[in-house]
Amino acid sequence: MTAAITARGLVKNFGATRALDGLDLEVKTGEVHGFLGPNGSGKTTTIRILLGLLRADAGEARVLGGDPWHDAVELHRRLAYVPGDVNLWPELTGGEVIDVLAKLRGGLDRRRRDELIEIFQLDPTKKGRSYSKGNRQKVALVAALASDAELLILDEPTSGLDPLMEATFRQVVRDLLDDGRTVLLSSHILSEVEALADSVSIIRQGRTVESGTLDELRHLRRTSITAETVEPAIGLAALPGVHDFRAENGQVHFEVDSEHLDPVIREIARLGVRSLISQPPTLEQLLLSHYMEDGVPAERVADVEPERAGARR
């Protein structure tokens, strides 16, 4: 498989603020790639560089085999973009905006446009100023999804959509995938990324801190275990790879690193199992493990002790 997007060591400064600090990103052709990070971590800046709206101060980016800055116009014919914060022209209707954006990109599938307006339940005759946030988002989504773009870059595309519309959105993205298109999906909504993405990049403070397929990432992470044993299980706390050990109401709760799972389970079995609940790591935990350390958001930890926070990774 070839890469639809590759970025290596992207750096972008805005005055004294460093928005991107050596960011790496690789999106394979034909996959949905989740792009996760908290507000201000550099997701939108990265996307703007990939669109040629901003020029990176250092590093290299390739989009669909071209240079996003120099080949911007050519590349834009082959990609579609939904901004995170959609601002529409107050005097134009949603239908007009959809047509204009599609036409400027090089044309749209009329039938597909009407179909999408239908399934997203968008009124295309309303003026931009009277749309709610969710409806503004739908206008941008329909404009992007109605195109035959190979690559879709979606920056928090479901913000403002209700859960029913989110479900509709997921279905539409799955259909795109069946057509062999590529999607870069920046999001906070973990369940959405978990449901749609094949692989994920997690960024923090302008750097990629984790990247890989969901399976690979899960492998690295901890499994949470709740167990009730015949003999006291206090001793488990001392085993290697066990974290956040708590004992209450005769049960023990803890998390265990995946590579140490086997000896821990054997030990529990030796103690006599009354009940055992084991949960695979969710994306939520993957994220939290990057953003929280000792119950404090990692940003703050990083400010106080940059070396230690770095070393843990």
Place this chain on the structure above:
Amino acid sequence: MTAGATAQARARQETRRESSLTGLGMLLRFNLRRDRVRIPVWLASLAITTIITAWSLPDFYASAVERQQRAELMNNPAARALAGPAHGVEDYTFGAMMANEMLGFLTIFVGIMSILMITRHTRANEETGHTELVLANVVGRQAPLVAALLLAIGTNLVLALLLAVGLPAVGVETIDAVGSLAFATGLAGVGIFFAAVAAVAAQISDNSRGANTMALGALGLAYAIRGAGDMGDGTLSWLSPMGWAQAMRSYVDERWWPLALLAAFSIAIGMLAVELNRRRDFGTGLRASRPGPAGASALLKRPAGFALRLQRSSLISWAVGLFAFGALYGSLLTEIESFVEDNETILELIERVSGASLIDSWLALVITLLAITCSVFTIMATSRPRSEESAGRAEPVLSTALSRTRWFGSYLVIALGGSFVLMLIGGVGLGLGAGIASGEFDQFQEVVIAAVSYTPVLWFVGGLAAALYGLAPRAMSAVWLVLVYALTADMLGGLLQFPEWMLELSPYDHVAKMPAEDFRLLPLLVFTALAAGLIALGLATFRRRDIESA
């Protein structure tokens, strides 16, 4: 039932009675805080302009004879339509001059100030969702509207105070305390009247632009009705609040009862707004937005068509305005000679070109003024990409297959093409007005060519804006300084006896002052070339810079 429970029930009832205005004081302070720059700027510019005008009158009209000539100029249908009913022309004192020539224009500005203020603090907030945040707190339903009205009333009253105290303090003969009080309260009364009108418009329309258009339309209508009335016997003027302010005859023989008319109607209209606000749902208007087309027309899908559409209403208003501007000045042409001939100050202002007739010099001056005015459009239209960019609306467009050059270029085409068309329309208006007033059209063609010949200078100014947009978009507003300087140098340079080089610093000074001078091609070619260079620079630098997003 205990006494405590009864007291509680009473307290609850009292809360309910107050509830629609709860939080009023807090909101009023909040509005003041948001407008802490805007209000002082409005007040200072209105008060200072008015007071300086009063102060400068004795310099312009040294003798009673000159004032009487001015009175004759002002006492004809066209001038009355423009300014006011010409009270006191029998003995045209400085006070009468202020009331007749200044008050009418000031009412337009206080009207605009009040309307923008009300819309900003009511419908605009509702549209952006700020009101929702506010109303979710312990704030009564009517509080935001009433707070906005109180702010506008207070601002107008402060303006009245500034003028009632400031005007007599200048010490110009006949500009006395009583007359100034009538002048100032009449003016504030019109401001408050249109604040109330804007409050009603904010209930009717469901968006701020619609509310502003509606209220400003009412303001324009009131001015037009007064103009039509004053052109005739003045009966129609009683249908306009501006007519009421002028009917107070400040500085001539003051009457106070028209002030009661202003107060009564302001209160009635204000109460109507409150009642409408009580009846409607949050976020809606009495008149819902009409649905628009479900798809884009072929024109809209072209980049230039898109840019044109976004500026269509602006272009139309400018065309109407500049045509009226030209026509009105043109219609004064026959009066100007008799009036100016003996007035040294005005003669210096007109800056006669040697060998040219007074009328030709005056026409040339009006055409320069027309060009400077039209440059406001040029700059605003060239700055449109900047506002698109900072509102985050450039981003979705520039991530399509539209190149930056074509995107920016489309706006430039509208700005530069529009400047040409507007100068043509203004010139035609001036030529027609002058022709109808004088009964002969032999100068029509020359006047139109004179107006159009300023187009390259407008392009040059647009080019400066375009270059700044590429190089330093945040500094783009600096281009307005060119206009401010040009207005000072070209309009007042003669009077202030600017040295030659200071006059020549204004780009408008280099165009042949037709019809007083003969047509010169060279300056037009030079400005066109400079404009092309600046635009090329703007396009090239814009291609290389980051897009700034919201």
